[in-house]
Amino acid sequence: MLDSVRRPTLLFDPLFKLNSRSKNGPARATPPDTTLTWRRGASPAARRKEIFRSLGLVLRERGLASLTMQDIADRLGMTKGSLYYYFKDKQDLLYQCHLACMSVSLDALARTKGSRRPPAARLRAVLTQHIRAITDEVYGAVMLTDLESLAPPQRKRYVAMRDRFEKGVRALIREGVRRGEFKPVDARLAGFAILGAINWIPKWYHPGGELSSEAIAESFVDFLVAALEP
Amino acid sequence: MLDSVRRPTLLFDPLFKLNSRSKNGPARATPPDTTLTWRRGASPAARRKEIFRSLGLVLRERGLASLTMQDIADRLGMTKGSLYYYFKDKQDLLYQCHLACMSVSLDALARTKGSRRPPAARLRAVLTQHIRAITDEVYGAVMLTDLESLAPPQRKRYVAMRDRFEKGVRALIREGVRRGEFKPVDARLAGFAILGAINWIPKWYHPGGELSSEAIAESFVDFLVAALEP
DNA sequence: CCTACCGATCGGTAGG
DNA sequence: CCTACCGATCGGTAGG
Numbered sequence: 001m002l003d004s005v006r007r008p009t010l011l012f013d014p015l016f017k018l019n020s021r022s023k024n025g026p027a028r029a030t031p032p033d034t035t036l037t038w039r040r041g042a043s044p045a046a047r048r049k050e051i052f053r054s055l056g057l058v059l060r061e062r063g064l065a066s067l068t069m070q071d072i073a074d075r076l077g078m079t080k081g082s083l084y085y086y087f088k089d090k091q092d093l094l095y096q097c098h099l100a101c102m103s104v105s106l107d108a109l110a111r112t113k114g115s116r117r118p119p120a121a122r123l124r125a126v127l128t129q130h131i132r133a134i135t136d137e138v139y140g141a142v143m144l145t146d147l148e149s150l151a152p153p154q155r156k157r158y159v160a161m162r163d164r165f166e167k168g169v170r171a172l173i174r175e176g177v178r179r180g181e182f183k184p185v186d187a188r189l190a191g192f193a194i195l196g197a198i199n200w201i202p203k204w205y206h207p208g209g210e211l212s213s214e215a216i217a218e219s220f221v222d223f224l225v226a227a228l229e230p
Numbered sequence: 231m232l233d234s235v236r237r238p239t240l241l242f243d244p245l246f247k248l249n250s251r252s253k254n255g256p257a258r259a260t261p262p263d264t265t266l267t268w269r270r271g272a273s274p275a276a277r278r279k280e281i282f283r284s285l286g287l288v289l290r291e292r293g294l295a296s297l298t299m300q301d302i303a304d305r306l307g308m309t310k311g312s313l314y315y316y317f318k319d320k321q322d323l324l325y326q327c328h329l330a331c332m333s334v335s336l337d338a339l340a341r342t343k344g345s346r347r348p349p350a351a352r353l354r355a356v357l358t359q360h361i362r363a364i365t366d367e368v369y370g371a372v373m374l375t376d377l378e379s380l381a382p383p384q385r386k387r388y389v390a391m392r393d394r395f396e397k398g399v400r401a402l403i404r405e406g407v408r409r410g411e412f413k414p415v416d417a418r419l420a421g422f423a424i425l426g427a428i429n430w431i432p433k434w435y436h437p438g439g440e441l442s443s444e445a446i447a448e449s450f451v452d453f454l455v456a457a458l459e460p
Numbered sequence: 461c462c463t464a465c466c467g468a469t470c471g472g473t474a475g476g
Numbered sequence: 477c478c479t480a481c482c483g484a485t486c487g488g489t490a491g492g
Binding site for chain 3: 298299300310311314319320
């Protein structure tokens with residue numbers, strides 16, 4: 001929030017951009033106010049991540065129906081064509097973004113594998129980090145995207161990852177049930193309810209609003225794990 | 231499921247449709263197998279509802295990113311232009327569909343107003359009907375759509391409806407807290423968690439699958455209300 | 461990374 | 477409700 005970040009558009013010729021845009025109608029109204037870091041010296045990996053963030057911002061502001069390559073590029077002050085230097089095509093961009101998001105949650109899950117703490121504590125840790133992954137990275141909003149936009153082979157790979165995460169959560173629930181820490185719930189349905197409540201967060205969460213992501217994570221985890229306790 | 235429904239496409243000349251489609255590339259692959267009722271004698275209201283169902287089916291199968299007027303029409307065996315006889319434009323269609331879906335849940339809420347039953351019972355009734363509204367009407371999937379696709383005045387009207395529903399749910403939670411039936415939770419966050427879990431259902435629910443909508447509704451309501459109990 | 465461009469598709473309309 | 481059509485936009489590419 002206090003980063004000294006400037007709109008990168010100014011690194012280029014603004015007039016030129018306006019002309020190239022106005023060919024197909026008036027230029028986009030009101031420039032974005034959310035900060036995006038885009039430095040010339042940045043590594044390709046860092047740039048990719050900024051593109052993910054731009055994707056997430058457009059998604060939140062204009063919705064999936066108008067998530068265009070043009071809008072994603074505009075936000076970063078680059079041209080649409082340049083995006084294809086970093087990603088093969090739109091499906092690839094979406095896929096990589098999904099991967100980046102899910103891998104954070106999968107890491108959280110992996111970290112609990114070796115733990116000897118009780119299932120409830122492990123579940124709490126995983127859910128907390130899953131929530132933080134969604135709220136703290138703008139591109140957590142990709143979770144709301146429909147997987148149908150992905151190319152079939154990539155969709156398959158992503159769904160496999162997501163299933164691994166969901167199964168991990170269910171396993172924690174089942175273990176808690178087995179140990180008597182949790183009520184004898186249907187792990188599958190309980191998992192759907194818990195993860196659905198969390199995945200829905202980007203629909204109403206506004207960074208910088210009155211509800212901090214920490215407060216949300218704590219409240220949600222308390223609430224959702226309470227539903228499991230006897 | 232046992233309805234004697236036939237694909238309405240057959241009422242017209244299939245060859246003609248194929249030609250008109252192939253102008254812009256190959257015709258759509260694999261016709262839909264989900265039944266849609268489309269009778270010539272039906273009332274405009276009934277036809278509108280069928281269009282909603284077609285919208286919901288396309289949404290579930292191809293995702294929001296490819297929810298086109300053409301696809302919605304194809305499923306019903308009518309031409310794209312004909313949709314504009316029933317709805318002003320795409321935004322209007324989406325708006326009306328949102329209204330149709332939300333009004334069911336609002337009705338459920340209104341029905342509890344006069345009730346003298348305890349808050350927990352009233353909340354259970356509202357949530358159960360909200361779930362059923364989403365699962366039993368195919369077009370419950372519109373809940374996943376982003377509101378940015380709606381025209382601003384219509385969006386405002388819909389959001390007002392949605393807020394009324396959310397506030398009603400929160401009021402029930404608060405009443406339960408006040409009476410000591412529920413734990414002292416933050417009604418706003420608890421409401422987000424509960425409704426998020428429910429609104430996410432279309433993401434994984436498959437009509438005709440092993441989980442019936444009744445079973446889901448019962449499990450979910452048990453689980454979510456348990457999270458509120460002391 | 462930008463320029464200049466194309467093909468395809470999509471929402472929408474006029475006229476019947 | 478269909479036909480025939482248009483303007484705009486969108487994803488993507490060649491060449492630098």
